[in-house]
Amino acid sequence: MSAVGASGGSPLLAVRSLTKLFGSFAACNAIDLDIQPGEIHALLGENGAGKSTLVKMLFGVLAPTSGQILWKGDPVRIPSPGAARRLGIGMVFQHFSLFEALTVAENIALSLSPGISLSKVAEEASRLSHLYGLPLDPKAHVADLSVGERQRIEIVRALLQNPELIILDEPTSVLTPQEADRLFETLAKLKAEGRSVLYISHRLEEVQRICDRATVLRHGKVTGACDPRQETPASLARMMVGSDVASVTAAGTNTKGDVLLEARHLSVPA
Template sequence: MNARLTLEGITKAYPAVVANDQVSLTVQPGEIHAVLGENGAGKSTLMKIIYGAVKPDAGTVRWNGKDISVASPAQARALGIAMVFQHFSLFDTLTVVENIALGLPPDTRLDSLAARITATAAQYGLELEPQRHVHTLSVGERQRVEIVRALLTNPQLLILDEPTSVLTPQAVEKLFETLRRLAAEGCSILYISHKLDEIRALCHTCTVMRGGKVTGVCDPRQETAASLSRMMIGSELPQLHPRPHQPGAPRLTVSGLSLPKAHAFATELTDIAFEVRAGEILGVAGVSGNGQQELLAALSGEDTRAPAEAIRIDDRPAGRLNAAKRRLLGLGFVPEERLGRGAVPAMSLADNVLLSHQGPETVSSGMIRRGAITAIAAGIIERFRVKAGGPQAAARSLSGGNLQKFIVGREVLRNPKVLIVAQPTWGVDVGAAAQIRAELLALRDAGCALLVVSEELDELFEISDRLMVIAKGRVRPAVPTAQATVEQIGLWMSGMGEAQTPASTELERGHA
């Protein structure tokens, strides 16, 4: 039997880097094949070559035993190759069903397609509303659109990049069952993930890349997380050692925060109440689209509709303050959307420093101090080991993980009193994720109050002192992480259980 996909000697070079260097890879029919590597290892470039979005400089692509040259994604889809990108290819002004229709024959009826989307989404546990406009969706919800779009094509080869980051633990297992069923029916799956345990549980084969080259091929079921890590980064992952601590005074206090929908597809916030103390991390778990976006907008100052007293920063009313004034009170913010919110794509890293460092050290008499912002950017690049072409490199030239390290580093260097972080390690390799988490813990130990919103439960359990779940615009009272279980948090994320009532905030105040 011919292999479904064979790559031999694939090479792709850009002016500053060789992204793929003589890469070879074979995927059999019905095989779930992982591709593992650090950010910048060349995985995304290799997937884009398979999908026809990038043309290789050298090498051979063989599909079902025949040499081919995939000239475009449209040709790839015609061959039976579907891909879900880490950075989504969706048009904000179109609806979900209109976006999905773009990759289908022109005579596709939108009403029947909407029904197929709803059915497929329900089958795989991915909640979607076909008539919603994409600009109203969170990052996690946009990923669901991409996954469903790929599944609708009944592909022979399905390429998935970090597909489980939007799912509860229960839904992850359901997706795994679906992928195993697809594989049993002959569909091949290329699976990119930074979750080593996930790869070991699901995949039959793993190709490991480092610096654009293949460094090993193994059966991940026979490996440990430590051995996979050594193959990927050349060493074992650094271990986090959170030290015991006693939280200080409340730095961020939210009480009676209720907000109506900002648009038709938004989530209404109902009686949100919690506090974050100096020297602690409060983790917020929840399935994407349950009010995280709205809560973050209200806390960061993007949405100023809340009553002034509903949000207090260092015991000062802040509900009506804009983002700039909240920063003056000591607030730092890392949004979930890197390009467009966290960084301006076309601007240099040095210029992007100004998005949050706007003080006498960077601006004097209305003039930007170029030397100062360049030095800050260089310091972030060095301390957080950001792979970039220097402070003058454009933000869009960085891989997703490296841009995330830069944005987190930019906020950490401000030494904020309160830091709100959304999806701190979204799409970040395990080595960089460990570094980011270590920096967040160090900031906590220095007395900062951190609110971390993440759909990575393992991450929240690793770094949080207390955990809070948001579902359908309501939150449950925070519980000490040591008293929580993944299964219980997963159930709460799915909306099972009672929502928080005002009286229940007394439970969380008694945690210390």
């Protein structure tokens, strides 16, 4: 798989006045967004802000009501996920679409051209998974894998399409801290190759850690853009909700009271 060279100037992907209506409700309302080559771009917002609707339009799952999507400066129509992949856009959804009874290689093969042999899929999946620090056994059955390993399948499946832009929807919500650190190393490698990442997350500390820029949505509209490294979690949260977010503190003095439950010399047969 060849690396994608980073370039300055025009965005890799841009949307202009992108709108999606469900009846009279505007899930996305005249959104403008630019994603540069070789950047990790955060998409922030509360639940219901329009993030998922936006990325589904970019990946061809939903059709825009109005507005324009530009890929490398040219207007494009993305009628299906297959069209998005051919364009160079990959996506890893928050909820995985895997068959537990099938192996890793068989699950990956389902999204590829029917002409590719399963042995070739297994070989390439193993190579890519180790290259990007996401090791997988192509012969393992999905039912036997952890949630983190299942996410690796989705990421490797996307990488096999050689994308220039990868969309990740809440990728760390199912990961342990150690697995998240490994994912961040993978994203740094993708960025170094000149690939771009659109990164959706509610975890503001990790957005500050790995993202170059952030666009904030609220009620279906863009309400701000920033360099998250120059912000604080509190200021990012304020952009997301439109007001100050009260800090959470423990109630009471945390002093010990009377014993509520006591046990002595308990045993149970093996």
